[in-house]
Amino acid sequence: MNASTLGTAVPQVTARAKVLGRARYAGDVKVAGMLHGKVLRSPYPHARIVRIDTAAARALPGVKAVLTGADAPRAMWGVHHKERRILAEGVVRFAGEEVAAVAAATEEIARDALDLIEVEYEELPAILTVEEALDEEAPGVHPGRGNVSHRIDFHIGDVAAGFARADLVYEATYSTHAQYPGYLEPMGTVAAIDADGRLQVWTSTQSVFQARMRLAAALEMPVSRIRVMQATTGGGFGGKIVEDANSLIAGLLAIKTGKPVRLVNNRLEDFLACCSSVPERITLKLGMTRDGIIVAKDVRIVAECGAYSGLSAEVMHVTAMRSDNMHRLENVRSNAMLVYTNNPPHGAFRGFGGSQMQFALNSHIHMMAETLGLDPADIHKRNAHEAGDTSVHGWKIGSTGLRECIDQATEALAWKEKRARRQAGAARSGVKARGVGMAAAMHVSGNRTIGNWDGSTVVLKVNEDGRVIVHSGECDMGQGAMTMLAQIVAHELNIPLAHVHVAPPDTDVSPYAIGTLASRVTIAAGNAAILAGRKAREALIGLAAQKLELPAEDLEIADGFIRSKLHPDKQAGIADIAKLHIWRHDGEGLQVSATWDAKTVMHGDVHGNIAPAHSYAAQAVEVEVDTETGQVEILDSYVSDDCGKAFNLLAVHGQSNGAAVQAMGWVLYEQLQLENGRLANGNFADYTMPTADAVPMLRSGIVESIDPNGPYGAKGASECAILPGAPAIANAVYDAVGVRIAELPITPEKVLAGLRALRERGGSHA
Amino acid sequence: MNASTLGTAVPQVTARAKVLGRARYAGDVKVAGMLHGKVLRSPYPHARIVRIDTAAARALPGVKAVLTGADAPRAMWGVHHKERRILAEGVVRFAGEEVAAVAAATEEIARDALDLIEVEYEELPAILTVEEALDEEAPGVHPGRGNVSHRIDFHIGDVAAGFARADLVYEATYSTHAQYPGYLEPMGTVAAIDADGRLQVWTSTQSVFQARMRLAAALEMPVSRIRVMQATTGGGFGGKIVEDANSLIAGLLAIKTGKPVRLVNNRLEDFLACCSSVPERITLKLGMTRDGIIVAKDVRIVAECGAYSGLSAEVMHVTAMRSDNMHRLENVRSNAMLVYTNNPPHGAFRGFGGSQMQFALNSHIHMMAETLGLDPADIHKRNAHEAGDTSVHGWKIGSTGLRECIDQATEALAWKEKRARRQAGAARSGVKARGVGMAAAMHVSGNRTIGNWDGSTVVLKVNEDGRVIVHSGECDMGQGAMTMLAQIVAHELNIPLAHVHVAPPDTDVSPYAIGTLASRVTIAAGNAAILAGRKAREALIGLAAQKLELPAEDLEIADGFIRSKLHPDKQAGIADIAKLHIWRHDGEGLQVSATWDAKTVMHGDVHGNIAPAHSYAAQAVEVEVDTETGQVEILDSYVSDDCGKAFNLLAVHGQSNGAAVQAMGWVLYEQLQLENGRLANGNFADYTMPTADAVPMLRSGIVESIDPNGPYGAKGASECAILPGAPAIANAVYDAVGVRIAELPITPEKVLAGLRALRERGGSHA
Structure with missing residues (x-):
């Protein structure tokens, strides 16, 4: 009998433990004699620490340690740049930065101790926008360094010649905002010293070995003196790769007290400590022939990493390059810079920079299609790579189901019929206007850029x-x-x-x-x-x-x-x-x-066959826009994921639908409210992630373009599926009411403003 | 630079954790929500369980489970015979057998609950000696089976012909008693059900995989559903291989309660639950030529396993065979039987049956040497195998330092000089008589009898x-x-x-x-x-x-x-x-x-090259016997261990000295007092293991006979070193006062009785 479950729908092997409440998340780890940690954070986006008095906190019964930057190792940690201390010393660079840490017998005592730590700050002028940061007079967020953390510049082919032979050249600027990862389990760690004096760490992480490496660097210990064990992890979405200080502080407290220490963020702490996605301003210029062939692409990106760069440089690389490999491009140019501010740090997020560019690109293609009288779906399909192609950046396309994804998603939405009806004016009912939008995207399955191993x-x-x-x-x-x-x-x-x-x-x-x-x-x-x-x-x-x-x-x-x-x-x-x-x-x-x-080979840092396989996705949505309130309601959504061979239908659909919701949250609902650099809505009441009633019955499809490098032809599922959601919705809004929102999120206010501007210009959706 | 520590004296890598009190023994394992287990044991050596009423115990607040045999799986466990239940059902076969188990919120409540369990027993006639067990009328300890658990019979060469050409044939019967392993850490286990429903077990053990196998068999679970982790273990001495029920009961309690359960024996419980060494009565007949060459050996062994056979059959095999491989024997015969009684079970113990036979053999050689006017050390050396030999049982002797061990130990004691002085009557001072004794032994390093892997x-x-x-x-x-x-x-x-x-x-x-x-x-x-x-x-x-x-x-x-x-x-x-x-x-x-x-090959179950290498040891001691009190004082002891290359001098000397003390305890001080089958001295006050003041400054030496199969020539250290102690002391007592104690332990009463008998016969030590 064939016992295989491959290709069927099976509950995840971890499901039973989770459903029964038995799964042991980091916060559930209990070690005898365990202390509870709490972190004091800077209330200012930029300030000099004049004095810290921990005497009163240390005197509180039950308090076992009160640590400040003076107690932390001298080492700096970080991915691209080593620029961050476990606890700030001398200066804080964002509101939320870790200034002191307490370990106490109970969480309540630890919290009380925080209140007893006196920190005298001298506020410094804070740089809160990339414009301020790039001002020639601006002080450096990091002294002695300019505010540009990283630059990318490349030019392949001949962009000028490409534009010269284009029938249509279109340029526009898009702006994307940061999204909180929104995992249900905040970051958490229990750290302890074992019998041999080694540091044991149970933590919520996406990579135990990178966590170990980071702990070793930050705590100035050999990696072999550290053991990192993944506790059951309730979501990561990029936020639990390498950028959080949670495990470092827990480790430091355990070392200093000699006791196990539990440090689990509450939701507000997690909002303050996490890396949200990288906000980017993208100026995109595309040249197309009249039949929709893209002949040149020129892009300028200004991305903001906040106070510490983390993985933002790598994210910006992806924004600058990845979408170029979806289409048969020859002439591409990119100029990108990553800018420090005194805002909380940004970094890795599901899609890893892809969402930002796909929002711009798919919005752009929709607009150009309209001008050229083409279907944007056709433009994607006409430009799409085929299996066997090598892309402009040297990516070898082993399989692609991009066209099938586009067909599957658009057909599921009756795309052609609905577009036809809308063009006939039938999508309007009183103050409600309906529209459809689509978008397409690609993603990697693997990534040969960490060392030379994938x-x-x-x-x-x-x-x-x-x-x-x-x-x-x-x-x-x-x-x-x-x-x-x-x-x-x-x-x-x-x-x-x-x-x-x-x-x-x-x-x-x-x-x-x-x-x-x-x-x-x-x-x-x-x-x-x-x-x-x-x-x-x-x-x-x-x-x-x-x-x-x-x-x-x-x-x-x-x-x-x-x-x-x-x-x-x-x-x-x-x-x-x-x-x-x-x-x-x-x-x-x-x-x-x-x-x-992977059999992939890179030629230099960025050019070459970066991944053994590539996933593709397309999404089509129908929205209804209330022209009186500006409210956008998603009526239907179908996301199609080319993940190669789908092992587990339940898992793939679950991931696709989850990705679709996360994209909907980004584009319509979620926004980190910073007021003078301080987060004002660090909780799930005010940071409005979509709940079940905010989304339609989600639909998803699978395209199995069997990849020669994949296990049984499989590729990565689900990360790609987050990419097309935002532009598909933006395009549908445009389709519905003629308002192009290029600056995310799409809020009712912006829709109403757009409608007002249209009316003033005498546009069609008055 | 050469960083190697091989051959030097280094502290053990575990030492620091132990010295600092950080090592985590099973009893130190703390798991959140952990319950505490206690076991109710039979007070009778043999009884029918008429009724068990657990209602009152279950009603005690804090009690989470009260289990009896009816709650345990039907499976039987055991090594040689599957004959034991986790908790007795129907009948108990020794005083101490596990009848019920409790899990409660605290150890105190669990203990109180034991008192509330009402067990109605119907006492059955108990078989307390091997003589009773072997009576034809005796009922079977295990119904439907005779009281002989296992038999060994072999005859190699021609024993009768050997005796025929002997110049001296001597036969005597020796009796050895059981020894409690006396590890400082009693057996202990924490068992828990993990998030996936698997059974996790932290336990004090000599073999995690055998522990897992036994748990799986007894609990009727696949081995893969069980994880056994060795906690720091404070001594084993054979008692923590596979014979204890501690981890099984802890596992059963964890499964039944769904909670972690800690079950750690206190000292009395450990005395009752453990396997002490196998008491054996050995009738040995040796034939020798006048120059001390052993030409025939015939042995009859009656060994007692107690109520359950555990590893006793394997122990008896070793008694019957191993010492035959120390000398160049050609004619050997053995008849051994293992007998059930209603005494607590016996089993594996450091030396694994070797101590029993070496006591007999070395006592015997001493007596025959005296008769032949030879030095017993010379008899051992004349008969000793040389490297390259194959023994009577097919053992290939790759290396042997037996002669060097004998020389080293005897020279360290000034053996020849002291024997000469004694023969000149100089060892007597008032009521105190001094004597010297020596003994030699061999042991295996490895054992190809479990499956066919070593x-x-x-x-x-x-x-x-x-x-x-x-x-x-x-x-x-x-x-x-x-x-x-x-x-x-x-x-x-x-x-x-x-x-x-x-x-x-x-x-x-x-x-x-x-x-x-x-x-x-x-x-x-x-x-x-x-x-x-x-x-x-x-x-x-x-x-x-x-x-x-x-x-x-x-x-x-x-x-x-x-x-x-x-x-x-x-x-x-x-x-x-x-x-x-x-x-x-x-x-x-x-x-x-x-x-x-190991490259060893066996031919059948018992004949063949069982071990890749063999350790040898010799010990010489000087004692002083108080002829008025019968007290024996060890004045000096030197044990010489041929362990091949000695990696760590601290460790080898520590092990040798520990072995010497354990042998001294066995021969002079330790005795399990059974009264009608019930242990009367299950504590360290009444079970008198030797303390520092009971032993002389211990001396030990190392002989490095580099073995071709050993790592850098190393063989097993320390287990061999326990073997010569008992006969060396018995021989020294005989040397001092002419009293041959053939029935261990050597108590003052027996010495005095021997002296009295000598006087009555007009012997020399009046």
């Missing part, structure tokens, strides 16, 4: 009962990595899914892994899991062949046995063979390891 | 800082396995010992391992560690050779670098190479695995 290792232990333990260092934050690995191993060994246990990542135990980012885990760890599964299968079948005196080619694994295909009565139990693998001369426990690395 | 696997992870994590499933109970592994890996990589971290055994993580028994870990895991260390070294040097563009043969690891021997300025940091191993095309974290299996 691989993953999977270790399988086959126990004496024929069941398997899988070790991988890649993190599951809810997206389904553990289920994916279990499905693959079960498939290769043809054993029930329940017979595979995936151990959570642990730096002392798991094979080295980059972690969960760049939609790389299914392709990298999935391929490694196939290799490891096959190694284990070969070992089992080889030994059974010896025992049964049959050729290995005649044997298969099925129903708990290794049996002859020709003589099905000749068989041995998997468990018996697993035992025999140990209990024989020259035996050993059956444990195999396999590493897969 | 190997071990070691996994090394090299971290990005060039430091190493070692994974092995072999347990350290204080004897030094972790230090041994760390020393070997550090030696192979030429890195500081502190740069190697040995992870504690964990069935989810560690490579499969048999566990710590049969002095197998240094030879099996040590060899695997060498292989793994060399693999890691090759990988590092190979990559450095590529990077430095130098031949690998020219490179060495030293001082944190991989550098050219020819051009020492050409070098790369180990950490840089370890990082490069990941961060390159086709990279991966550097993790290697190596398995070593």
Whole structure:
């Protein structure tokens, strides 16, 4: 019997523990003698710390440690630039920056102790906009350095010549805002010193090995003196890769007190401590032939990283480059700069810079299509790469379902019919105007830019009962990595899914892994899991062949046995063979390891085949705009994800729908309200993420463009699906009422203002 | 620089944690919501359980579960025979057998609950001696089965012909008593159900994988649904291999309550629950030529396993066979039977049956030497095997330092001089008589009888800082396995010992391992560690050779670098190479695995080359016997251990001295007082293990007979060193006062009785 679940809809292997409330998130970790940590944050976006008096806090009964920047190691941490201290010393650069940390017997005492810490600040002028930051007179956010944190400049082909042969050249500026990752589990860590004096860390993370590396750097310890274990993680969305200080502060408190310390953000603290997505202003100039072929692209990007750059430079790279690889472009130019301000830091976020550019690009294509009398869907399809192509940046396109995604999404919305009806004026009913919009996007599955490795290792232990333990260092934050690995191993060994246990990542135990980012885990760890599964299968079948005196080619694994295909009565139990693998001369426990690395090759830092495969997505939406209130309601949405082979239909649809909602939140509802650099709405009442009643019944489809590099043809699912949502909605709003919102979010006020401007200009949607 | 510590005296890598009180023993494991378990035990050696009423116990506030045999799985557990239930049902077979178990909010409540359990017993006639057990009319301890649990019969060569050509044939019967293992940490377990419903067990054990297997069998679960982690273990001495029910009961309580449960024996409970060593009555008949060559050996053994046989059958095998391999014997016969009684179970104990036979054999040789006018040391040396020999049971002797051990120990005691003085009557001073005794012994290093594997696997992870994590499933109970592994890996990589971290055994993580028994870990895991260390070294040097563009043969690891021997300025940091191993095309974290299996081959169950190497020991002691009180005082003791290459002088001497003390305790002080089958002295006040003032300044020596199969020539240390103590002391007592105590322990009463008998016979020591 075929026990495989690949391609079916199965509940995630982590689901039961979560539903039953048994999953152990970082905040659930309880260690004997554990203290509770709290962090004092700067109320000012920019200030000099004149004096900190911790005496009263230290004197509070139950307080075990009160640490300030003076107590923290001298090391600086950060990804691109080492520019941040665990606790600020001398100066704070954003409202929310960590100034002091307390460990106390209870969380209440720790909170009370914060109130007793006296900090005398001398406020400094704060730079709160990129315009201020780029002013020649502006002081540096980081002294001695200009406010440009990073620049990108490239020019491939001949952009001027491209524009010269264009029939239509269109330029516009788009502005995107920051989005809070909105995971349900705030960042949290329990840190403890073990019996050997090593630092043990249970934390909510997307990468235990990057967390370890960062802890080692910030705490000035050898990595081997640190053990990072992933606790069950309730969402990451990019925010739990490497940019949070939570685990660093917990680690410092544990070292200083010698006691276990629990440091779990409450929601406000998480809003203040997290990295929201990078706000970018994108000026896009495209040249097209009259039949919609893009002949030149010129883009200027000003991105804001806030006070510390984190992963923002890498995010901006993606904004500048990734969408170029979706279309057959020849002439592209990009000029991008990342700017420091005294706002809270920005950084990695699901889509990793793709959302910003796809908003601009898809809005742009919609406008140009209109001018040229074309269907924007057709423009995407006409320009789309085909499998076998190499893109302008050297990306080898092994598979693409972009056209199928566009067709699937638009057909599901009756795109052509609705556009026709709208053009006939039928989409209007009183003050309500309906419109449809679409957008398309691409994403990577993997990313060869960290060192020169884009691989993953999977270790399988086959126990004496024929069941398997899988070790991988890649993190599951809810997206389904553990289920994916279990499905693959079960498939290769043809054993029930329940017979595979995936151990959570642990730096002392798991094979080295980059972690969960760049939609790389299914392709990298999935391929490694196939290799490891096959190694284990070969070992089992080889030994059974010896025992049964049959050729290995005649044997298969099925129903708990290794049996002859020709003589099905000749068989041995998997468990018996697993035992025999140990209990024989020259035996050993059956444990195999396999590493897969992408075959990609980069030429220099940015040019080259960065990823082994690429996902594509398209989305079509129908909205209704209330022309009296400016309110936009999404009536229907269909997102189509080309994730290659879909292993788990439940997981892919869940991820696609989740991505669609997160995009809807960004474009319509969510906005971090900064008032003089201070966050005013750091809670779920005021920061309005979409709830179930704010979105329509979500629909999603899967396109399986089997990728030659993917495990069974699979690619990364779901990250791509967040990309087309914002422009599809913006385009639908434009379709409905003729108002082009180029500055996100699309608020009723902006819609009304747009309608007013239209009326003043005598436009059609009066 | 050579960073190796091999052959020096280094503190164990576990020492710091223990000295600072940070080591986490099972009893120190604290899990949130943990309940406390207690066990109700039978007060009768044999009884029918008529009725158990747990209602009152269950009603006690704070009690979460009260379990009896009816609540336990139907499965039987045990090593040789599956004959034991987790909790007794229907009948109890020894006083101390587990009848009910309670889990409650506190240990105090659990204890109170025990008092509220009403058990109505119907006492049954108890079989308390092997004589009663072997009576033809005796009822079976286990119904439907005779009271002989196991038999061994072998006859190799021609024993009758051997005796026929002997100049001296001597027969005597020796009796040995049970010894409590006396580890400082009683058995303890914390068991919990994890988020996925798997059973997690932290326990004090010598083998996590055997513990897992036993839990799976007894709890009727697949092994893969169980994770066993070794907590720091405070001594095992054989008692923590597979025979204790502690972890099974803790596991059952955790499953039934769904909560973590801590079950830690107090000292009395441990006395009642543990397996003490196997008492044996040995009738030994030896034939010798006049120059002391042993020409025939015939032995009859009646061993008592108590109510459940555990590992007693295997212990009796060792008694019957092992000492035959110490001498060049040709004609040996053995008839042994293991007998059930209603006494508490016996089983594995340091020396594993060797102590019993070596007591008989060495006592015997001393007596025959006297008759023949020979030095017993010379008899051992004349009969001793040489390297290259194959013994009567097919053991291939790769190395032996037996003669050197005998010389070292006897010379240290001035053996010849003291014997000469005694023979001249000079050892007498008033009522005090001095005498010297010696004994010799051999032991295995490894044991190919579990399945057909006698190997071990070691996994090394090299971290990005060039430091190493070692994974092995072999347990350290204080004897030094972790230090041994760390020393070997550090030696192979030429890195500081502190740069190697040995992870504690964990069935989810560690490579499969048999566990710590049969002095197998240094030879099996040590060899695997060498292989793994060399693999890691090759990988590092190979990559450095590529990077430095130098031949690998020219490179060495030293001082944190991989550098050219020819051009020492050409070098790369180990950490840089370890990082490069990941961060390159086709990279991966550097993790290697190596398995070593002994090259031994068995022919059938018992005949064949059972172990890859053999340890030897000899001990010489001087005693003073008070002829008025019968008190024996050990004045001097020197034990010489041939452990092959000694890695850690501190550890070997510590183990040798510990073994010597444990032997002294057995022979002079320790005795389990059973009154009608009930233990009367289950505490350290009444069970008198020797304290520091009861032993002389201990002396020990090392003989390094480099074994071709051993890691750098090493063999198992320390287990052999327990074997010669008892007969050396008995021989010294005989030497001092002419009283031959053949029935252990040597109590003052027996000495006085012997002196009285001598006087009555007109003997010399009147």
